[in-house]
Amino acid sequence: DREIADIWFAFEKVYGSRDKALAASRKNSQVLLPFINSPETILGAHAALISIFGKAGAADIIEKNPGVLACDPQSLAKTSADEIRNAANFVATFDLLPENVKQGIPFFTWILLVGGIGSRLVACSGGACSSDQWDLKGGLGPQLVEFIKSSLPL
Structure with missing residues (x-):
């Protein structure tokens, strides 16, 4: 062509x-x-x-x-x-980056999204959820770092 x-x-x-x-x-x-x-x-x-x-x-x-x-x-x-x-x-x-790390990024992103949505659903179970219960504490970046730290085994 x-x-x-x-x-x-x-x-x-x-x-x-x-x-x-x-x-x-x-x-x-x-x-x-x-x-x-x-x-x-x-x-x-x-x-x-x-x-x-x-x-x-x-x-x-x-x-x-x-x-x-x-x-x-x-x-x-x-x-x-x-x-x-x-x-x-x-x-x-x-x-x-090693190829296996690059290939794992979409899966890791999916896990983070599902984890974020799942934690929001748990926090709002029973319909008793307000925007005050979801404080971003400095933004999504710091929240992501905190989520990763809390998800890692000690």
């Missing part, structure tokens, strides 16, 4: 070599899908990254996070360097 070939040529162009483009495509193949991306978006996002980080910095960002090449170039150009760098570092760190 011509559309996919054009996307690949743009992808290979921004990486500078077929080997680097292949390595990046193994990290995130969705960037190459025509219903998600286009050659113009890839080249535009890369140009935006170069304007923010310079050529070497842009190369570092796309190596860590190939998905950034599917971002709208105009929006990307308005995004702070720290936000882009933090996202790239997060993706790179996540990619280093």
Whole structure:
């Protein structure tokens, strides 16, 4: 398909070599899908990254996070360097996790959701529940940390 070939040529162009483009495509193949991306978006996002980080910095960002090449170039150009760098570092760190850990994340998320809903149902059993009984105590983040701590064996 011509559309996919054009996307690949743009992808290979921004990486500078077929080997680097292949390595990046193994990290995130969705960037190459025509219903998600286009050659113009890839080249535009890369140009935006170069304007923010310079050529070497842009190369570092796309190596860590190939998905950034599917971002709208105009929006990307308005995004702070720290936000882009933090996202790239997060993706790179996540990619280093063992495969079995990454595969367990959806299940762990499901357990947290079910646990949260279940604890709310228990707290509200008998219809005697008010919003005052569900104090978030600093927000959902601290509540998640507390839930995990209380769920771990001592």
